[in-house]
Amino acid sequence: MFVYADNAATTKMRPSALECYVNTAKSFYGNASSLHGEGQRAKELLTDSREKIASALNCSAREIIFTSGGSEADNQAIYSAATLGKRKGKTKIVSTAIEHHAVLHALDKLKRDGFEIELLPVDERGIVSVADANNAITPDTCLVSVMLANNEIGTLQPVAEIGAICKERGVLFHTDAVQAVGHIPVDVKQLGCDYLALSAHKFGGPKGTGALFVRTGAPLSPIIEGGAQERGKRAGTEDLPAVAAMAAALTEAVATMNEATQKTLALREKLIQGLQKIPHSSLNGDREKRLAGNVSFCFEGVEGEALLLYLDDFGVCASSGSACTSGSLDPSHVLLAIGRKHEVAHGSLRLTLNENNTEAEIDYLIKTVSEVVEKVRSMSCLWRDLTQGKRKFIFE
Numbered sequence: 001m002f003v004y005a006d007n008a009a010t011t012k013m014r015p016s017a018l019e020c021y022v023n024t025a026k027s028f029y030g031n032a033s034s035l036h037g038e039g040q041r042a043k044e045l046l047t048d049s050r051e052k053i054a055s056a057l058n059c060s061a062r063e064i065i066f067t068s069g070g071s072e073a074d075n076q077a078i079y080s081a082a083t084l085g086k087r088k089g090k091t092k093i094v095s096t097a098i099e100h101h102a103v104l105h106a107l108d109k110l111k112r113d114g115f116e117i118e119l120l121p122v123d124e125r126g127i128v129s130v131a132d133a134n135n136a137i138t139p140d141t142c143l144v145s146v147m148l149a150n151n152e153i154g155t156l157q158p159v160a161e162i163g164a165i166c167k168e169r170g171v172l173f174h175t176d177a178v179q180a181v182g183h184i185p186v187d188v189k190q191l192g193c194d195y196l197a198l199s200a201h202k203f204g205g206p207k208g209t210g211a212l213f214v215r216t217g218a219p220l221s222p223i224i225e226g227g228a229q230e231r232g233k234r235a236g237t238e239d240l241p242a243v244a245a246m247a248a249a250l251t252e253a254v255a256t257m258n259e260a261t262q263k264t265l266a267l268r269e270k271l272i273q274g275l276q277k278i279p280h281s282s283l284n285g286d287r288e289k290r291l292a293g294n295v296s297f298c299f300e301g302v303e304g305e306a307l308l309l310y311l312d313d314f315g316v317c318a319s320s321g322s323a324c325t326s327g328s329l330d331p332s333h334v335l336l337a338i339g340r341k342h343e344v345a346h347g348s349l350r351l352t353l354n355e356n357n358t359e360a361e362i363d364y365l366i367k368t369v370s371e372v373v374e375k376v377r378s379m380s381c382l383w384r385d386l387t388q389g390k391r392k393f394i395f396e
């Protein structure tokens with residue numbers, strides 16, 4: 001059996017979005033900046049796509065900038081707020097310890113440029129405290145950035161509450177909503193954000209395309225200089241097939257969200273209950289306040305990489321927050337932030353589902369993961385030490 005359970009990494013394109021992509025590439029080859037008919041047809045489709053995205057987020061089309069994806073949108077929001085902050089002598093930025101690297105690494109760069117970066121901790125459920133966010137804001141603060149849904153453990157953050165505080169305190173507020181858009185209702189007015197990043201390939205659109213919502217009046221500076229596309233804030237000829245397909249994917253995702261969520265939730269519950277039967281295992285993240293498709297576990301006495309390689313042999317595409325997969329020897333910063341010990345954080349497994357998964361696949365996942373965990377444990381020194389009482393188990 002083949003099971004794709006890595007939808008937080010990327011999704012398969014929705015058939016409607018793929019069809020839109022191909023048709024647009026075939027019949028809308030004009031440059032949207034050209035004055036001739038072909039150019040104007042392309043421009044109309046670009047406008048139509050922008051309106052669809054805006055309507056899904058409850059904002060105006062003028063507030064949408066197309067980007068090359070979530071990473072660029074996160075970077076542009078952060079650098080725009082920082083540029084204005086620096087000019088005003090406000091050089092503190094507040095964010096969280098569990099952000100995506102697109103946010104964390106942009107903040108690292110600003111830190112090297114003299115900004116003060118405060119990363120708020122999260123509790124053991126993986127949720128940031130609204131009071132902590134409020135306390136961290138000082139008169140020097142130019143930006144608060146808090147993700148809407150975490151990509152590793154799926155936890156949903158109190159973004160609307162933090163947005164309201166930022167508004168009251170007169171601080172710009174960005175949210176990385178890449179895991180949320182197309183999966184949970186997202187309304188920029190209700191969230192009270194000045195910036196919001198989204199990425200097409202996380203909701204059945206093409207890779208390499210995304211958007212940044214920028215509230216009218218919020219500062220925006222270009223990262224890429226050149227032509228006057230995107231109101232001069234993002235140069236480069238637009239990738240019209242990708243943008244149109246992103247709009248088609250988001251429109252469908254929003255229209256089918258309730259049904260998809262119900263189906264995915266049922267699959268998730270079955271999978272969590274099945275995997276909880278594995279001894280010395282623990283679910284990562286809040287039991288309730290999490291994305292419908294996210295299942296993240298730590299298994300004691302296991303290396304995440306070994307799990308992934310064996311699972312791949314059995315046709316299962318999964319992910320782990322540990323070492324090799326993230327290109328570093330440290331375990332996931334998210335798992336450490338929720339208090340997982342290093343050796344436990346190394347034994348993590350993330351299975352991310354959507355409505356295209358089936359019950360039969362969940363049965364297969366439970367059986368296969370259980371067997372593979374047992375196999376990997378039988379070869380592990382850590383597991384031997386645990387069973388011989390030389391080390392103490394952390395999970396029952």
Ligand SMILES: *Cc1c(COP(=O)(O)O)cnc(C)c1O
Binds near residue numbers: 151177200210
């Ligand atoms: C995937 C992801 C990104 C990066 O998006 P890309 O389009 O791949 O650049 C940023 N933030 C979160 C939370 C993500 O899951």
